[in-house]
Amino acid sequence: MVPSLFMMQRCLFPGAIGCKPSFILVKRYNCSSQKNARLQDDRWIPTVGLEIHAQINSQSKLFSSAKNQFMAPPNSLVSNFDASIPGTLPVINKECVRKAVRTGLALNCKIQKTSFFDRKHYFYSDMPQGYQITQYKHPIAKNGYLHYPTADGSVVKRVKIEQIQLEQDSGKSMHEEGQVTLIDLNRAGVGLMEIVTAPEVSSAGDACAFLKELYGILMRIGTCDGKLAEGQFRVDANISIAQQKTKLGTRVEVKNISGFKHIHNVIEYEIKRQIRIVEEGGIVESETRAFDYETGFTVSMRDKEIKQDYRFMPEPNLPPLHVYDDSSVTSLSNPSSVINVDQERRNLPKLPADIRGHLIESFHLSFVEAEFLTNRNMENYFIEVMECAHNLNPTVVWNWIKMHVIAHMVEYNLSSIEECYVSARDLAALLLLLHNNEINAETAHLTFTTAIQTRQHPDKIVEENNWKMISDKETVTKLCEDAIATLQCTDAKALSGYDADKPKSKASKQAIKRVIMLVRKNTNDKIHTGVAKDVTMKLLNYKRTS
Ligand SMILES: Nc1ncnc2c1ncn2[C@@H]1O[C@H](COP(=O)(O)OP(=O)(O)OP(=O)(O)O)[C@@H](O)[C@H]1O
Numbered sequence: 001m002v003p004s005l006f007m008m009q010r011c012l013f014p015g016a017i018g019c020k021p022s023f024i025l026v027k028r029y030n031c032s033s034q035k036n037a038r039l040q041d042d043r044w045i046p047t048v049g050l051e052i053h054a055q056i057n058s059q060s061k062l063f064s065s066a067k068n069q070f071m072a073p074p075n076s077l078v079s080n081f082d083a084s085i086p087g088t089l090p091v092i093n094k095e096c097v098r099k100a101v102r103t104g105l106a107l108n109c110k111i112q113k114t115s116f117f118d119r120k121h122y123f124y125s126d127m128p129q130g131y132q133i134t135q136y137k138h139p140i141a142k143n144g145y146l147h148y149p150t151a152d153g154s155v156v157k158r159v160k161i162e163q164i165q166l167e168q169d170s171g172k173s174m175h176e177e178g179q180v181t182l183i184d185l186n187r188a189g190v191g192l193m194e195i196v197t198a199p200e201v202s203s204a205g206d207a208c209a210f211l212k213e214l215y216g217i218l219m220r221i222g223t224c225d226g227k228l229a230e231g232q233f234r235v236d237a238n239i240s241i242a243q244q245k246t247k248l249g250t251r252v253e254v255k256n257i258s259g260f261k262h263i264h265n266v267i268e269y270e271i272k273r274q275i276r277i278v279e280e281g282g283i284v285e286s287e288t289r290a291f292d293y294e295t296g297f298t299v300s301m302r303d304k305e306i307k308q309d310y311r312f313m314p315e316p317n318l319p320p321l322h323v324y325d326d327s328s329v330t331s332l333s334n335p336s337s338v339i340n341v342d343q344e345r346r347n348l349p350k351l352p353a354d355i356r357g358h359l360i361e362s363f364h365l366s367f368v369e370a371e372f373l374t375n376r377n378m379e380n381y382f383i384e385v386m387e388c389a390h391n392l393n394p395t396v397v398w399n400w401i402k403m404h405v406i407a408h409m410v411e412y413n414l415s416s417i418e419e420c421y422v423s424a425r426d427l428a429a430l431l432l433l434l435h436n437n438e439i440n441a442e443t444a445h446l447t448f449t450t451a452i453q454t455r456q457h458p459d460k461i462v463e464e465n466n467w468k469m470i471s472d473k474e475t476v477t478k479l480c481e482d483a484i485a486t487l488q489c490t491d492a493k494a495l496s497g498y499d500a501d502k503p504k505s506k507a508s509k510q511a512i513k514r515v516i517m518l519v520r521k522n523t524n525d526k527i528h529t530g531v532a533k534d535v536t537m538k539l540l541n542y543k544r545t546s
Pocket residue numbers: 047048049050051196197198199200236238239240248249250251252253
């Protein structure tokens with residue numbers, strides 16, 4: 001049985017000997033200093049390679065039936081295997097394999113028909129086995145690539161994906177003040193995909209653009225929930241600088257960064273730190289560093305002298321992992337019990353790049369607009385609005401989604417557009433009323449909030465509240481003509497300042513305002529002021545020039 005919370009003296013596990021809080025400050029280079037501004041950054045070519053640990057959103061862990069769930073009471077989701085109780089054996093979770101295959105296919109990888117598991121030894125108190133089961137030399141997916149747009153969408157770049165390996169997550173250690181470390185093994189053994197890129201990215205901005213595209217893909221294909229605060233998408237950034245493109249510099253690895261902004265800051269910081277070292281005559285040492293979220297610096301984690309030896313060895317308790325394809329699956333007695341890569345390929349949804357492309361091409365949205373909808377899974381809602389009301393301006397629809405629909409979802413704590421209280425069909429009806437000048441922007445907003453509260457159709461809301469405005473050109477013209485005639489009789493000065501050559505002058509605006517005010521009064525405020533303004537201007541122009 002696993003105690004509810006392990007409490008141990010730090011010397012109990014070999015790896016925990018002297019178990020220093022992980023950050024040891026060696027030497028800090030303050031990159032925000034004035035001196036830094038004089039560094040000749042353009043003489044150095046930075047290179048970044050990324051290792052992404054994406055937690056697989058499976059129901060249970062990679063090799064045990066313990067539940068995969070965040071925020072459960074400490075050590076309440078720990079099987080005997082997760083706690084490394086002797087005699088327990090790993091059993092591969094098919095769902096994790098399927099999700100790794102899906103990820104590999106979405107990243108254009110070659111899926112390996114047979115892959116193997118290895119033991120990677122290192123000692124830390126939140127990893128009770130003393131090793132991690134991972135895929136070292138023969139991972140499940142290899143040699144892929146990802147095209148990603150730069151932040152403004154102006155350029156599409158490509159990064160090679162070296163491999164995707166299945167591996168176990170570790171537990172969590174909480175270093176309390178004093179002599180104890182608290183261990184929670186709920187996360188121990190949860191399935192991870194480690195996605196490793198080639199060292200091909202050349203800036204912090206591109207690294208983040210790549211990571212955002214990757215993140216969007218994982219969300220879309222449903223293999224990772226991507227909750228950053230829960231550590232479901234963690235990045236190790238490898239950074240080096242060199243003077244020639246063809247020659248890589250010494251790699252420094254910054255471990256375990258969460259959050260795109262932090263990743264950006266780490267890479268920028270590290271590039272500057274390395275440039276400073278070499279420009280001051282030093283050499284960059286190959287080392288593992290950590291990001292200090294409080295100071296914004298990276299700090300050395302391990303002794304540089306000792307190169308970590310993981311003593312990899314094949315995992316003896318797991319057989320080779322086989323996946324199949326259409327041709328090989330037919331020879332099996334129970335084909336539904338295995339993963340068929342071709343089937344997974346057919347089941348892949350449209351990926352973000354295709355969706356953005358469709359929105360840009362079919363509706364002439366900008367990259368930023370298309371990206372906004374795609375990242376929020378809102379493209380179908382947008383497309384349905386446009387299909388219900390073809391003559392709407394796509395950018396107006398986009399703006400309404402961005403301003404009003406999103407605000408409503410935030411207010412009601414809705415996590416997906418499917419839960420939105422105003423359907424795409426209803427939003428289209430509402431925007432048509434606005435487009436046809438039957439209501440103005442203010443009434444449209446009021447109708448939208450009423451639709452949320454009452455779940456009624458916008459047409460009905462407008463009808464029942466008598467909110468329709470007079471916008472029919474002929475009627476508006478008649479009303480404006482009457483108002484102009486009245487003003488000319490009762491207050492001759494009211495319109496005398498109007499200048500057809502300067503319709504935007506203060507005096508012209510004042511004259512238009514007087515007409516509109518009178519029409520509003522005569523119609524009990526039912527006039528569409530936008531239409532009335534246009535008509536009044538035309539009438540006054542005509543009167544002055546005729
Ligand atoms: N000179 C370099 N500059 C920048 N990045 C590099 C350089 N050399 C290698 N890399 C990157 O370092 C990463 C190496 O990851 P990999 O998982 O293969 O090994 P590792 O970091 O030794 O293993 P671990 O998983 O234990 O951290 C890759 O993303 C690769 O692109």
